[in-house]
Amino acid sequence: MRIAYTDVLVVGGGLAGLRCATGVKERGLDTVLLTLVPPKRSHSAAAQGGMQASLGNCIKGEGDNEDIHFSDTIKGSDWGADQDVARMFVNTAPKAIRELAQWGVPWSRVRKGDHQAIINAKKVTLTEKDEAHGLITARDFGGTKKWRTCYTSDGTGHSMLYAMDNKAHQDEIKVHERMEAISLIHENGRCYGAVARNLMTGELVAYIAKATTIATGGYGRIYAVSTNAVICQGMGQAIALETGVATLGNMEAIQFHPTAIVPVGILTTEGCRGDGGLLTDVDGYRFMPDYEPEKKELASRDVVSRRMVEHMRKGKGVKSRYGDHLWLDITNLGREHIEKNLREVKDICESFLGIDPAEKPIPVRPTQHYSMGGIRTNYKGESQTLKGLYSCGEAACWDLHGFNRLGGNSVSETVVSGMLQAEHIADFCETPESEIDISTKLIHKFVDKEQAKLDYLLEPKENPESPYPLRHAMENIMMDKVGIFRNEKDLQDAVNELEQLLIRSRNIEVKHKTLTANPELFNAYRVQRMLKLAICVAKGALERRESRGAHAREDYLERNDKEFLNRTITSWPDENQTMPTLTYEDIDIKSMELPPGFRGYGKDMTITNPESKKRQEEVDKIREDLEAKGADRFEIQEALLEYNSKLPECYRGKNERLWERF
Numbered sequence: 001m002r003i004a005y006t007d008v009l010v011v012g013g014g015l016a017g018l019r020c021a022t023g024v025k026e027r028g029l030d031t032v033l034l035t036l037v038p039p040k041r042s043h044s045a046a047a048q049g050g051m052q053a054s055l056g057n058c059i060k061g062e063g064d065n066e067d068i069h070f071s072d073t074i075k076g077s078d079w080g081a082d083q084d085v086a087r088m089f090v091n092t093a094p095k096a097i098r099e100l101a102q103w104g105v106p107w108s109r110v111r112k113g114d115h116q117a118i119i120n121a122k123k124v125t126l127t128e129k130d131e132a133h134g135l136i137t138a139r140d141f142g143g144t145k146k147w148r149t150c151y152t153s154d155g156t157g158h159s160m161l162y163a164m165d166n167k168a169h170q171d172e173i174k175v176h177e178r179m180e181a182i183s184l185i186h187e188n189g190r191c192y193g194a195v196a197r198n199l200m201t202g203e204l205v206a207y208i209a210k211a212t213t214i215a216t217g218g219y220g221r222i223y224a225v226s227t228n229a230v231i232c233q234g235m236g237q238a239i240a241l242e243t244g245v246a247t248l249g250n251m252e253a254i255q256f257h258p259t260a261i262v263p264v265g266i267l268t269t270e271g272c273r274g275d276g277g278l279l280t281d282v283d284g285y286r287f288m289p290d291y292e293p294e295k296k297e298l299a300s301r302d303v304v305s306r307r308m309v310e311h312m313r314k315g316k317g318v319k320s321r322y323g324d325h326l327w328l329d330i331t332n333l334g335r336e337h338i339e340k341n342l343r344e345v346k347d348i349c350e351s352f353l354g355i356d357p358a359e360k361p362i363p364v365r366p367t368q369h370y371s372m373g374g375i376r377t378n379y380k381g382e383s384q385t386l387k388g389l390y391s392c393g394e395a396a397c398w399d400l401h402g403f404n405r406l407g408g409n410s411v412s413e414t415v416v417s418g419m420l421q422a423e424h425i426a427d428f429c430e431t432p433e434s435e436i437d438i439s440t441k442l443i444h445k446f447v448d449k450e451q452a453k454l455d456y457l458l459e460p461k462e463n464p465e466s467p468y469p470l471r472h473a474m475e476n477i478m479m480d481k482v483g484i485f486r487n488e489k490d491l492q493d494a495v496n497e498l499e500q501l502l503i504r505s506r507n508i509e510v511k512h513k514t515l516t517a518n519p520e521l522f523n524a525y526r527v528q529r530m531l532k533l534a535i536c537v538a539k540g541a542l543e544r545r546e547s548r549g550a551h552a553r554e555d556y557l558e559r560n561d562k563e564f565l566n567r568t569i570t571s572w573p574d575e576n577q578t579m580p581t582l583t584y585e586d587i588d589i590k591s592m593e594l595p596p597g598f599r600g601y602g603k604d605m606t607i608t609n610p611e612s613k614k615r616q617e618e619v620d621k622i623r624e625d626l627e628a629k630g631a632d633r634f635e636i637q638e639a640l641l642e643y644n645s646k647l648p649e650c651y652r653g654k655n656e657r658l659w660e661r662f
Contacts (some may be wrong), residue, residue, distance in 0.1 A: 001447050003206045003440070006032040007429055008173075009193050011181045011236060012215035013039035016393025018164040020213050023422020025171045032207060034179040034196055036231050039165045042072055043217050043229035044414060047157025048269035048344055050149035051138060051318050051415070053093035056657045057135040058110050059126050061310070064146035065660065066090040067633060071594060073406060076143045076300050078549035078559060079586070079596040080372075080402025080567070085379050087593070087643040090415050091558045094416045094655040097136065097150055104163040106283070107136040108151050108341075118276025118332055120296065121286065124464035131658060139341075140274040140405040143300035149408040154269050154344045157411060166414075177449035179205070180235065182525065184243050184389065185213065186439075191246075191303075191389035192438045194239070194387045195450050199522065202515030204451055207442045209335040210434040211425045213381075213390040214240060216419070218371035218532035222534045224263040224475035226368040227257055236395045237528035238355055239535070240375045241580075246386040247572040249376035249397030249585070251533070252540035255404060255550045256484050257369035258304040264352055265367045269343050269408040272362075273297040274340060280307065281359065284327075292601060302404040302550040303601045305366035309484050318363065327361035334358070336650040366484055370394065370410060372401045372550070373537070376569060376585075379646050381421035385571075388434070390425060390461035392417040399567065404548025423648035457510045457524045463635075464509030470501050474527070474534050477501075482538045487554045491542040499578050502531040532572065536580050540568040543582055547605070561596050561609040565589065589615050593641035 010021045013035030025031045035042070056064040069090040075083055083269070101107055112133035114125050119140075141149040152159040168175065181194040185206065193208040205424050219234025220226035240246040258279070259268045273279070278286050279297050291307040292299045299307070308326055311317070317324030330345075331337060335358040338346055342357075349357045375391035376384055377398055383389040390397070393414045400413050477497050481490035507529045510521050546560035547553045566584040573581060589595055589611040596612045598604045619640060626636045634654070644652050654662050 001206065001444060002203070003208060003443060004241065005208050006030045007210050008425060009034070009207050009209035009212045010215060010226045011194060011213065012217065012393070012395065013037070013175065014042035014215065014217055014393065015160060015164055015411070016395070016418045017213070017215035018168050019415050019418030020215060020392055020422045020425070021173050022164070022167055022171055023419050024426050025173050025341035027422070027426035028207065029426060032174045032176060033168070034176050034207070036178065036180055036199070039168070039175065039179050040161060040466055041222060042161060043232055044161045045158045046227070046229060046267065047411045048150035048154040048267065049141065049271040050156045050408050051097060051160070051411040052141070052148050052406065053097040053149050053150055053412060054090065054146070055097070055136055055138065055150065055416070056096055056592060056659065057068045057072060058137045058147055060140065060147040061138045062149050064555065064657065065657070067554070067637065068145055069093070069148060072144045073400070073409060074594045075599050076404055076406040077402025078404055078599060079561070079565065080253070080549060082379070082398070082399045083592055083594065084646060085400050087396050087641060088379065088420065088647055089413065089646065091411050091655070092416045092420060092651050095651060096412065096419060100160060100163060100415065102138065103167050105159050106152055110135050110137040121276070121278055121332065134659070139271055140298060141270050142273070142295070142298045142304065143406045149271070149274065151271065153340065154342045155272050158410070160415070169659050174482045178375055180522070180597050181239060183446055183450045184239050185443060186243050186245060186444055189245060189385070190387045190436070192436055193608060195446050200517050202518070204447050204448050208436070208438060208443065209388060210429050211388050213392060213421065213425065214375060214392045215391065216395045216579050218394040218531050219530070220368050220371060222474060222478050222530050222537070223368040223481040227260050227265055227267040228368070232351070233526055233530055234533045235526060235529060236391070237374055238533055240383070240389065240391070241532060241570070242575065243386060244571070244573045244575070246383045246389055247376045249373055249399060250403065251536040251570055252371035252538070252551055252568060253372035253403045253549065254368060254537065255301055255370040255372060256305040256366040257329050258301060258366050259364040260366050260367035260369070261348065261353060262320065262325040262363040262365055266348055266352060267369065268328060268348065268362060268364060269342070270301070272328060272330050272342060274332055275330070275337065277328055278332065280327045280329050281311060282318045283316070287316065294600070299601055300404055301407060302552070305484055306552055308366055312365070320363065325363045325365040328364045329361040330357055331361065332507070361418060370405060372403060373397050374404060376567070377589055380424040381417060381468050382424070387568065390421055392421045397551060397567070403551055407508055420648060420651065423650065453525065454515060454521065457508055457521060458513050460508065461509045463506055463507065465504050467505070467508050467520065470505050470508070471530065473521070474501055474531055475601060478534055478537070482541055485552050485554050486541050488542070492536055494538040495535065495542055498531060498535045502535060502578055505531055530582070532602045536570045537581065539580055543566060558605045558607045560607040561612060562607050565596065566608060591641070593619070593637070595619065
């Protein structure tokens, strides 16, 4: 048995994992990063549209600040987000984006003078100020009051990931590629590291660390069609769940992106609509203004996705051999704009559809895209129930996004959560509390247990199961019964059917009897874990009898703040269980800076909590009294919600803008 010792173990080589690893390494801690693929091949590279930060440099972003970004985020979350975390995030995002510029990200910049833009299907002339020339610019995105999504054409994730990976090499971080964490080592509520499997040789290695961070991304591949990379199977969440100690939060909160191309499900960025692209139906009719007269195509993603499905249900979809779809029309933007700012979209359309989007509309429909749920953590990014286990990025339920995230906030979260968490981990590792005393006997126990599981999959069985049909069945159940619109019967059927698949998965037999470089083997142990996650999603959706954000129940249309203003907490305390254990964590209205209200889309369908009105009256009174005394926005905000002390000291400073100097 091989054992590797380090101060901090980071599992996942995307933006969140790289930024966390870089942060702890620069604090002087020995760091090892495990990754399935070379970091530059991580799913973070697929992020096209941009990263949100309230810089307020461009003319359409003028007046933007942390308060507006905070309000957009909380309303976007349908009041499911942690408002302390949201405040920490919006304060740190401008610092993160400027740091990335120093590390080499070539952000698109403001150019002084006139330029043309498409706004609400009309060509308008915008005049950028001379003093803004050369500063980082932004584009429009759904659910925001200001243009704040900073970008590098439509390859934002790609350029960020390359810069971050280069920084990791500069800092000499140990990156162990093609290594998969398959189990967490823990005892008495303390995490000690992970058992990892070398995907090429099949060797199991124990990594022992003071702190372990999971940054493995989302679990979108439990669905048949997803914009997620094939590696986004939720293994980070699954191994945390299998400890029986760590908990997951809001697993039913699944976001569908409105504009994935048909049939393959590859994303076309929200930047297409942000830059002025339109959604049209079978008749070439622009339908979104009929549903959302104010925000139109730039309503929040959950809203646009539902409106698209509603419109197709009315018979307005375009018929195809792959099912109904709608059109995303960006021809009005012009070839020059597309080839400069949407070049990845153009390449994707030409490669996978054989069309030129500067001349023809793109066939699109809503497709699974993002997982708001994940490993439940506190504001420091540490598991609430397993000491020494941290999580950041899409793998975590930190909880920035609640039940619907804004476009651009996830890319921003990867970096912000990574940089904040790095400081909290480093602080933890410098205290006596982080010291660990673990015997090789305990390490052997976990390694031997995982080896036995692998060996069992190779053993001959009576009535054996194959992992592939089980996985395909799971994916189709999730797509058909736990999708954009949900109802009691479908969800109950999904839970029952997924439970039977899980039971059957315990009798999987891998035909190729080798532990080395065996795709069938790693599909076998992954599908068992994916089924557990799928059950967590379906069961959480079944029990949440309301509609909130991306969780839309056709049989419970109201957002029910009386009964469901909470987070679903999921655990799996006994490995022999076939169902997760669900509990709920209340979201305290009395401590909110922005109490629950109407999001501003469609008809207000809220069952209000009496505490919301009381808290709103308190907020209004505090604000009124302080404004009368001449208090600035920072003093008012501090009186409503004190979050600054939760930030690492190095990130507590104010953010200057052209129009706001300190």
